[in-house]
Amino acid sequence: MRRLGIHPEQGTDSVRLQSDELEHRRTSTVLADVLPTLSAGLGAVVDASLQIMVVADPEGRVLWREGNAGVLRRADAVCLAEGADWSEDTTGTNAIGTALSVDAPVQVHAAEHFVRALHEWTCAAAPVHDPRDGRLLGVVDVSGPDTTFHPATLALVDTVTRLAESELRTRHLTAIERLRAVAAPLLSRLSGRAMVVDTHGWLAAVTGMPPVDRVPLPDDFGAGRTWLPTLGTCVAEPMPGGWLLRVTGTEDHDGAARIHLDLADPRRPCVTVSGSAGSWSQDLSPRHAELLYVLAVHRQGRSAAQLAVDLFGDPTRTVTVRAELSRVRRRLTGLLDHRPYRFREEVEVGVLLPEDPLDLLPHSTAPAVLGARSAAEPARS
Template sequence: MQQNPWVALDATTDRRRLARALARARDAALGGGDAPGPQRVRDVIVESWARSGEAGVAPAGELAPRLLSTEAAGERWRSHPLAGGMPMLRALLADVHDDAKQVVLVCDADGTILWIDGEPAVLDEAQSINLAVGTGWAEGRAGTNAMGTALAVDHPVQVFSAEHYAQAVEEWTCSAAPVHDPETGEPVGVVDLSGELATAHPHSLALVSAAAQMLEAGLAHEAAQRNERLRERYGGAVGAGGGQAGALVAPSGRVLLSAEPVWGRLARLDLPEGGGEVTLPGGPARVERVDDGDAYLLWRTGVHATTTTTAPATARLSVRALGCDRAQLDLGGPVIELTPRRSEILLLLLLEPAGMSAERLAIELYGDFGKPVSVRAELSRLRRLLGDRLEANPYRLRGAASSDVETVERLMADGSLAEALERYTGPLLPASEVPAIVEVRERLDYELREAVLRSGDPSLLHAWLATPSGRDDIVATRALVELLDPADERRAGALSRLRRLSQPPGDRRRARRRA
């Protein structure tokens, strides 16, 4: 029966005898002679020796170099995709490294050890050959070894004794298997089981290979859940209708949803991390980064676009937000009523024509603990209505836009107080507690009231008192009573209002209940 070329020995091998033979073979090969035939040294090892020599690794030189401090390696490990699989890996390999005096370790895709576990005595022995957190075991740094070679050839491999390129490691045997990202297929790290020669066993490679497959299954499950959440959150933004994105794409480039046939047939797309204009199969597109980079929306642009946005960006966008908690959006068709939160976002963008980042919007809306992910979700839904009118990075409104707030302010500046009062239907989004909106609301009320009081015009005072903001304004009511002629029919109503407002608050409430 032919031996597995990735396994270093079988269960009946005399380990010491094989180790001595391999040492002679390595010395001969690295001394300039020809390595013995495949019956003595496996091809995978001979090829790795050649790569190690070309990289300038010295067989009798220093041990694997330290690349990261323990603290830095720990920080990298905490954010590594494989960190979440450690309970499973510990349970799977516990009996092996407890009984067989071995260590279990994980390297990142660069061959740097980020995590290692084993009995204290075995960990001390491992430390003596720099088998420790933060050290680099890529072939180009440490020569032939299971972790580095498994990454180099992208395959599980066992390395025994003097198959190691570095002489200082030849008293050890290691079995390692790469772990792949299920979305991209690229290695994210490698799992390794290492121990001294007495621990060598052919089954070690099968064990770490099974562990790697279980870790990959865990990553695939996490990716499936993450992608489903993205579909639920952003799926409504994708479609063939006007103002909808052409595709939803995961950070890996995997297309999760697509209304564009060409994009949907591609296994993966190569997208710029920060978003922007790109040329993809099927034509140009605009990439929008959403959910803190956990997803991307693709928008069709140019002559290849299969749909158009809700309305051309040159058409005027109009917003009514005075006297109501839900802003009304006019895009030249049926008026659309927005939710309170999207009303606030739209008003903030109108107030800041230069645009705002998701981070700043989150702070404006939710305070110091606001999360951009929440804002991006709302912006994505708002884009379904606005299409290309809503630009990203920073978020801003494209094309002509106006609001009833702007109209009232312009009329006041022009001295057209009567028309300004006619257009002023109440405070700006009265239920909103967003500081920037509260500031504009209070400023507009104050400036309009002061202008009316300064005018000394009874008709303007009467119109102000008819607004929600002026209804309980005792100063304006008293001014109106003083200005009106006793014969003016409006004076009786003004006097009645003044008497009501002059009552203590409790009496006023009782009077309302009787009414």
């Protein structure tokens, strides 16, 4: 926290969002769709236990809050209010900002907060992910006076966020079915290879080629001729709720075989896939950044047990490793192999590391990352 410029004696005030920007963020996030679920699961509990529920976006900006009226007034005193910034960069170690940084449920109690002004608070927060692409949507937090601490609070918050993700998943499947109903008669009139996917690349219908679960789409994907790593050259046409992809070229591993893993910015790891026809980039979650870093270092491949040791120091955590790798492989379809897990042999992999070794995935506690930081220390000194 000191390296980020945070001081234990500083205040927690931040420049709050203007009302129009706050409203824009509220209406543009799918968290708004599951807010009733979050309120139903936590609202009555936090009010009765003298706490409040806070929902923040991926930048740590508070979008909504509700709960005990007295605690809401106390929250105003520490700027735990709508539009306030509770990222670690601004407020130091706290459940909202730290849960965002490590992308995992976190409970921060009393003096575990880095800023002394928060030592009379206890907070538990869990991240919420978009089931369509794994993107971090924000966090759900329960906060209150330190006297309201309960060891089960974090489990409750995590359970309710999983319910919210389940609701988003159900909504997504319903949308796919609607898109499929529109796509089926359209594809029946086409010759050649084509498919219809939703805006996140999930398949609704296909003709002339084997089906896939998902086609990774770049963040700036738009209509016209484009290149995709698993399909080659395509022509994309917009449809209500998705895209029609007409495949005009073949998959070209030579042209789609360059991956650039950018870890230089400790706050925003990302991966870029490029080939002769173009390139696309995606931000990475902390866990996925760790996985790709380890696979980039070990080009010969790693078993699930080895990766479990690399990430958790525990060879029995293979179920967690396989689940995370399944998500990564959906985003980098056709570029990763398994048994063992590795980048395909024809893939050219580059890694951009931060100037300071301590900034290599700074929130990571994975043994492989900690070892890389330690090994670089003599050269740094």
